[in-house]
Amino acid sequence: MHDIRAIRENPSAFEAALARRGLTGISTEILTLDSARRAKILASETATAAQNAASKEAGAAKARGDDAEFNRLRGLVAEKKSETAAMTLEADQLDRQLRDLLLTIPNLPLDEVPDGPDESGNVEIRRWGSPRNFDFIPREHFEIAGVKPGMDFETAAKLSGARFVVLKGAVIRVHRALAQFMLDTHIEEHGLLETWTPVLVKEDAMYGTNQLPKFAEDSYQTTNGWWLIPTSEVTLTNTVAGDLLDESALPIRMTAHTQCFRSEAGSAGKDTSGMLRQHQFEKVEMVTICTPDAALAEHERMTNCAQAILEKLEIPYRTIVLCTGDMGFGSQKTHDLEAWLPGQNKYREISSVSTCGQFQGRRMNARFKVPGGKPEFVATLNGSGLAVGRCLIAVLENGQQADGSVELPAVLHHYLGGKTKIAASGVLE
RNA sequence: GGAGAGGUGGCAGAGUGGUCGAAUGCGGCGGUCUCGAAAACCGUUGUCGGUUUGCGCCGACCCAGGGUUCGAAUCCCUGUCUCUCCGCCA
Numbered sequence: 001m002h003d004i005r006a007i008r009e010n011p012s013a014f015e016a017a018l019a020r021r022g023l024t025g026i027s028t029e030i031l032t033l034d035s036a037r038r039a040k041i042l043a044s045e046t047a048t049a050a051q052n053a054a055s056k057e058a059g060a061a062k063a064r065g066d067d068a069e070f071n072r073l074r075g076l077v078a079e080k081k082s083e084t085a086a087m088t089l090e091a092d093q094l095d096r097q098l099r100d101l102l103l104t105i106p107n108l109p110l111d112e113v114p115d116g117p118d119e120s121g122n123v124e125i126r127r128w129g130s131p132r133n134f135d136f137i138p139r140e141h142f143e144i145a146g147v148k149p150g151m152d153f154e155t156a157a158k159l160s161g162a163r164f165v166v167l168k169g170a171v172i173r174v175h176r177a178l179a180q181f182m183l184d185t186h187i188e189e190h191g192l193l194e195t196w197t198p199v200l201v202k203e204d205a206m207y208g209t210n211q212l213p214k215f216a217e218d219s220y221q222t223t224n225g226w227w228l229i230p231t232s233e234v235t236l237t238n239t240v241a242g243d244l245l246d247e248s249a250l251p252i253r254m255t256a257h258t259q260c261f262r263s264e265a266g267s268a269g270k271d272t273s274g275m276l277r278q279h280q281f282e283k284v285e286m287v288t289i290c291t292p293d294a295a296l297a298e299h300e301r302m303t304n305c306a307q308a309i310l311e312k313l314e315i316p317y318r319t320i321v322l323c324t325g326d327m328g329f330g331s332q333k334t335h336d337l338e339a340w341l342p343g344q345n346k347y348r349e350i351s352s353v354s355t356c357g358q359f360q361g362r363r364m365n366a367r368f369k370v371p372g373g374k375p376e377f378v379a380t381l382n383g384s385g386l387a388v389g390r391c392l393i394a395v396l397e398n399g400q401q402a403d404g405s406v407e408l409p410a411v412l413h414h415y416l417g418g419k420t421k422i423a424a425s426g427v428l429e
Numbered sequence: 430g431g432a433g434a435g436g437u438g439g440c441a442g443a444g445u446g447g448u449c450g451a452a453u454g455c456g457g458c459g460g461u462c463u464c465g466a467a468a469a470c471c472g473u474u475g476u477c478g479g480u481u482u483g484c485g486c487c488g489a490c491c492c493a494g495g496g497u498u499c500g501a502a503u504c505c506c507u508g509u510c511u512c513u514c515c516g517c518c519a
Contacts (some may be wrong), residue, residue: 041479046490052488058499059447074499081499095478244439244476371440372458375476427495 001102001363002380004034013401013411017108020115020324034103035139044087044135051080100162103207107359110296112335116323124337125324128265129316131340134418136402140343141393142274143405147171149426151275163274174408175282177415179257182284182309186385190305192286199228199233199259205238208364209382220414228261233382236287244375251290251298254366256383257282275350275389282412287366288381291368292358295335295379299355302383306351309356309386313409315394316340316353318347332357337386339394347395350390353383396422 004104004334007014011027016373018026023099058073075276100159141149150171156164166173171255186192206212206227210235211219220228229235236254260283270278288298310317331354338347361367361377412419417427 038479041488045479048489049487052500054498056447062499063447070499077499246439371439371456372474 001359002068002105002108003358003362004030004102008034009030010050010242014108016315018105020109020113020246021106021327022117023106023323024255024303030101033094034096037091037098040087040091040229040333044084044091047080047084047087051077051084054080072139076257092319095175100213103210103363106327107325107332107356109324109331109407110333112377112379113327114321114323115325117325119323119325120226121233121325124318124320127316128311129180129314129317129340131316131342134342138342138345138397138400139394140274140341143343144396144400144406145424146400146422147396150422153275162272163277163279165278170422171392171425172398173416173428174395174412174422175388177284178313178391178395179284179414180415181312181412182385182388182391183257185309185312186255186284186286186305189308190244190253190255192253192305195236195239195256197229197237197252197256197258199229199232199261200227201234201238203227205234205241208238208241209234209360214329218263220261220263229258229381230262231260231283231384232256232258236285236384237289237380238362238364240289240366240378243366245289245366245368247291247368247370247373250378251288251294252287252337253298255284255286257284257388265361272360274393276393278389281390284382284385284388286353286383286385289366289378292376292379295355295357295381296378298381299333299335299353302381303337306337306353306383306385309391310337310339310350311393312411313391313395315391315398315409317350328352328354330354330356330359332359335383339374339390341394341397342400345399350394351384351386353381355379355381387428 002014007027007030011031015024015027018024045155049185054073054076057136058070058077059071061067061073114121116122128333141147142153150167150169152162152166156166159166183194187194201221203212203225208217211227211230216349235258236256239254240252260281262279263279264277264279264380267277275281286302288300288302301346307317307319315341317337318339320336322331322336327334334352334354336349337351337353341348341352357379360380366378366380367375368378395412396406397410399409400409406422406423408416408419416428421429423429
């Protein structure tokens with residue numbers, strides 16, 4: 001959410017930044033609403049002050065036993081009261097309208113973010129590793145002989161429908177190994193705090209990390225009003241909601257491995273084969289809470305944490321900066337990591353690392369202060385480190401052999417009881 | 430699910446109808462003392478909104494939302510969260 005004062009002080013800068021995301025004319029609407037709101041607040045507070053004064057006099061009259069005066073003032077208070085109530089109602093409505101409007105406006109891109117209408121405007125900033133030369137036509141993950149016995153879409157469809165999978169045997173063991181490996185690396189080498197969170201949350205949390213109010217159709221809600229998190233960015237970030245932290249507590253760098261749930265509304269027909277795009281998947285997430293000054297450096301740091309995972313797994317990847325037209329709603333700047341998938345002959349997104357500046361901090365009312373200083377909203381960052389299912393795909397496709405077996409990355413071996421490959425039969429050996 | 434207790438400032442914790450934005454302690458900030466520090470002592474210290482060039486003034490906030498009252502942290506109702514006991518249970 002944006003600071004109304006900043007918009008008021010410099011509407012043209014606000015407008016110009018939003019224009020880079022393809023939005024125009026919003027500042028006029030905001031400022032009109034804001035001045036109406038402020039006028040109403042002034043009127044309502046003036047009326048309240050008069051009511052309070054009369055009420056105080058009434059109390060004094062009563063105390064000295066002047067019943068006539070007391071009764072006169074009591075009538076006056078009653079009169080003022082209805083006037084106050086009406087105006088306060090209007091002021092509250094306008095205040096709410098403004099807030100509701102502000103909640104639907106995306107974050108402003110940083111100056112350094114490239115302009116562009118959609119993903120075609122993204123800019124590659126790093127490329128690591130080189131795709132292997134196959135002396136056979138590499139298959140997609142679900143086509144590999146050694147993978148097939150452990151990746152069962154038919155049974156999943158019976159249980160739950162499309163976009164679900166049942167994983168078995170060697171495949172799920174590698175999946176589990178990947179998650180453990182990611183967590184251990186983040187904890188031991190990157191200094192992140194391992195955290196475990198609920199996956200069902202209250203509405204407020206979904207507002208805090210901007211899934212709501214605009215993207216309700218992308219997530220699932222239970223019959224009693226909880227939301228299933230689409231990412232543990234929601235829970236990790238909201239751990240500080242409403243808090244006033246001491247600056248010395250920052251940065252807070254967390255990681256969590258959770259299930260994630262997404263309706264994938266609007267992506268019908270996209271990535272329908274294999275387990276690239278599922279309603280339920282696992283992700284190891286990274287979230288940092290820090291001061292606004294530190295956010296950009298933390299963004300680089302977090303990007304490096306995600307890249308380190310792919311490098312240790314020896315998966316070729318590239319890092320891109322998303323352009324203004326492709327960035328998420330809450331982001332000021334986003335790096336996407338795309339892993340090489342030989343089966344698709346493409347780089348595909350496996351991680352997205354964003355800094356949100358104070359955008360979410362303001363929504364959550366999460367603040368920090370230096371001793372003796374004024375409270376300020378915290379900055380927040382989030383990034384996948386990594387999507388476990390997609391990482392599994394990358395490991396399987398990159399490690400596949402002509403005979404249908406899969407060689408597994410060395411860093412996973414000790415998580416697999418010393419086993420190094422999935423045989424063409426589907427057995428770990 | 431049943432019964433009970435409770436949610437007060439950064440933290441702990443008083444306050445059961447006006448003089449309470451709220452005692453006290455801790456913490457923070459400033460000072461005295463000291464070569465310096467500690468201790469001790471003195472002073473100071475909530476947040477948000479509106480308004481003002483500024484000093485300041487006004488309004489709101491004691492979990493949230495309603496209500497009673499001239500007046501609510503305090504009384505009533507609803508919700509919510511926490512704790513204790515019982516039941517059930519991975």
